[in-house]
Amino acid sequence: MxxxxxxxxxxxxxxxxxxxxxxxxxxxxxxxxxxxxxxxxxxxxxxxxxxxxxxxxxxxxxxxxxxxxxxxxxxxxxxxxxxxxxxxxxxxxxxxxxxxxxxxxxIARTFQNIRLFSNMSVLDNVKVGMHNHINENLLAAAFHGFGYGKAEKAAADSAMELLDFFHLADLAKAPAGSLPYGAQRRLEIVRALASQxxxxxxxxxxxxxxxxxxxxxxxxxxxxxxxxxxxxxxxxxxxxxxxxxxxxxxxxxxxxxxxxxxxxxxxxxxxxxxxxxxxxxx
Amino acid sequence: MIHFLQTLISGLSLGSIYALIALGYTMVYGIAKMLNFAHGDIIMVGAYAAIVAVFQMKLPGLVAVLAAVLVCTVLGVTVEFLAYKPLRQSPPLTVLITAIGVSYFLQNIALLIFGSEQMASPVIMKLPALVIGGVQIDGITWGTLAVTCIIMLGLTLFINKTKMGKAMRAVSEDKGAAELMGISVNKTITITFAIGSALAAIASIFYGSAYVYIRPTTGAMPGIKAFTAAVFGGIGSIPGAMLGGILLGVIEQFAKAYISTLWSDAIVFGVLVVVLIVKPTGLLGKKISEKV
CATH class of the missing domain: 3.40.50.300 (P-loop containing nucleotide triphosphate hydrolases)
Known part of the structure; x- marks a missing residue:
């Protein structure tokens, strides 16, 4: 039920x-x-x-x-x-x-006229959406240390999961601006959802x-x-x-x-x- | 042939200094959408900071570099906070004129403190000259090239791989949308100024080592050349600033070596004019598409 x-x-x-x-x-x-x-x-x-x-x-x-x-x-x-x-x-x-x-x-939103980060990849758009939830230590990033790799990997995994949910996983590497219209609309929703x-x-x-x-x-x-x-x-x-x-x-x-x-x-x-x-x- | 290679290498070295400075222009333009004409004077401040650190405070070379980086970073962030942040909603012309004002302000402060006499900059790095296949490369030349290569690689990784780097790219594309993703635009702009000024400080050390004498107006020429380099490569584009800076340095050195020292600047700016006629957005600049 x-x-x-x-x-x-x-x-x-x-x-x-x-x-x-x-x-x-x-x-x-x-x-x-x-x-x-x-x-x-x-x-x-x-x-x-x-x-x-x-x-x-x-x-x-x-x-x-x-x-x-x-x-x-x-x-x-x-x-x-x-x-x-x-x-x-x-x-x-x-x-x-x-x-x-x-x-x-x-709170998260999409826009009437699509406002994706069109020069960034589909995956990076979603990761930007996750901004509030990625805990990344800059020093660790500088040395590509353990904590950085883990946070980045976890972010990439959950971003891919979300993309998969909306049938966008195959396009993860493509620039967002190159997507067909309908896919861009879906990606905007995914990016908004990424902020949980x-x-x-x-x-x-x-x-x-x-x-x-x-x-x-x-x-x-x-x-x-x-x-x-x-x-x-x-x-x-x-x-x-x-x-x-x-x-x-x-x-x-x-x-x-x-x-x-x-x-x-x-x-x-x-x-x-x-x-x-x-x-x-x- | 040896002369050609030597010219090429010194051009690459000079170009990498321009590239370091051009990165500051292009990042600030990309993210804050403003031309920070005081950026060149940050170089001058960095060079004086190194002079004070080495000759008056007797600090060792590497510590002096760190001191110059620190001074410039703090200065860049402070200028942004005091002069540019209150003008965030103002028309671009207001911000541009403010930046020119900041430039004169910094030059005159330096004039008050250090006087108009030129001062010698310290030798920070004593690197042995390299001889490869009959081509002699000065220590400072290959040192500059090596350090800037590492910095550019690090910066590229930072912009593409880290959360902060992604936030910066997001802000440069759409401030409003980035803000709605939880990104603080103000914080991002502050970090951009900090990075740009730190790069200018490092450039100032190399510039001082290569050109030796520093005066309050020292920042103007490398500043304007680096700005040219940023436009040349496509302002707002980070690989563009790197490419533009290096090409500019190489063109300048070849013009000096094969045509005329007097005409070298005219040739450099002439090439810029031609490039902008053929490709108005610069070599790697993005086509500007109208929002509908």
Whole structure:
């Protein structure tokens, strides 16, 4: 019996009222954002954004173009410092932390437009992703000593394991920039996973994919959650993917949340339909 | 034939000094995306540090080298922290002008402390001359060549094999993405400046041994030549800086030996112009692709 079956995905409220899948009710939420907001000059890009993501939840963040979805990801990783509100990752506040410190707190992401280190090999890209977890003594490295060899070997082994998981092991030596598009997208996910996050943020993972590739991606996202037992939050325009795998969905429009709930709730929500398609009969 | 070989070897030796300095330019450009025009003056400081260590503090040669490396490393990191770090978000022109300011500042500090008179640099390494097949190679010439080869090999291994080296390459490709992998960009830039300045210190020892006399403006010419070498090889590329430096030294020595001492610099820069016309990104430079 899969611990991540349909029944366990049913959204139930925490005492605070935030909804998470039933199986995550007794675990600490991986992410709690409270009343997040950011202004650029006089323009409010995101306002009053509150969301709770359960420990093993697959959450979706959707909304029309320009709604502020990527801005939310940038706030969650402290690329932008929020003007208002606070973020708790695994129970710890990220206020005042820099981006690389937040990465150490268990959050990783991919990008809307692929941002691999394209001149580095596939394997080195993954090793850079493991930066937080390679314990390497520089002196040992200088003399190619025992500790260095061991740390480097262990890193290479677990990097290869991850690559194998996504059918990229054969390409380990190739420069990342030479990979076909779909493989580059997968490699970005592998690189993010290499940092052993508790929360993986995927920014439009299905962009530019055909339906069969999107289907494979859906399977992969589920496989990541089922294997690594982590939470995933994704921005996506492909509704078949969002409605197919997300448990909790959050809809953003003009920088504000207009709806939250299960895929069924969202599909039938008139406010969401209006935001996407315009007012009926208007 | 012997003359040719001797010229080639002295060119390789001079070129390897340029390469050491060029590495500092290219690494800083690759990672911090700035031209550190004060880099040449680090050489001058290194040379003075060696003079003080040997003649005034009576330290043995090898300790003096370490002292010069230490002084330059600390100076490079301090300059980065005080002058460049506050300008991280500023336009490149601001940083460039600041670097020129730092360059004049260092020259004038040296002028205040040591005066405008030239000073003799110490002989750090007394190596016997080698004679191979009738070609005589000075101790300092082959010593420079040997040490720089080891340093370049070590640096290549460091960049390609270690975690820090990979972090540096990652930062040079995409700062934002690297930061999201848990890499501290600021720390990486500091380490880059430290390595670049340490290499400049070693170059200063060889430069002092080869050219003997040091004055506050000594850093300018090797600085500009090494910068040329970095551009020649493709700025931002580490093998490019090595190749560019060595080629520049060889071209310079051949121009001096076979054409004219007076015209040697003109020929060197002329070759640079031709290379940049044919290959604007330098010999090993990466093609710049537009992000879409």
């Amino acid at each position: 899969n611990q991540y079956d349909k029944a366990s995905s049913r959204l139930v409220p925490y005492p605070s009222g935030a909804l998470v899948p039933e199986r995550d009710l007794h675990a600490m939420p991986v992410l709690e954002a409270r009343h997040l907001g950011i202004d650029f000059g006089g323009l409010t890009a995101v306002d009053d954004f509150s969301v709770t993501v359960g420990a093993t939840e697959i959450a979706g963040l959707i909304g029309p173009n320009g709604a502020g979805k990527t801005t939310v990801f940038n706030l969650l990783t402290n690329v932008y410092q929020p003007t208002r509100g606070n973020i708790m990752l695994n129970g710890y506040s990220t206020a005042g932390k820099s981006t690389h410190q937040v990465s150490k707190m268990g 996050p508790r929360l993986l943020l995927l920014d439009e993972p299905a962009a530019g994919m055909n339906p069969s590739e999107t289907h494979e991606l859906m399977e992969n996202i589920r496989r990541i959650r089922d294997t690594f037992h982590i939470a995933i939050m994704l921005i996506e325009h492909d509704m078949s993917l969002v409605m197919g795998i997300c448990e909790g969905i959050c809809v953003l429009n003009y920088g504000r949340i207009i709806a939250k709930g299960s895929p069924e709730d969202i599909k039938s929500n008139p406010v969401v339909i209006e935001a996407y398609l315009g007012k009926q009969g208007g």
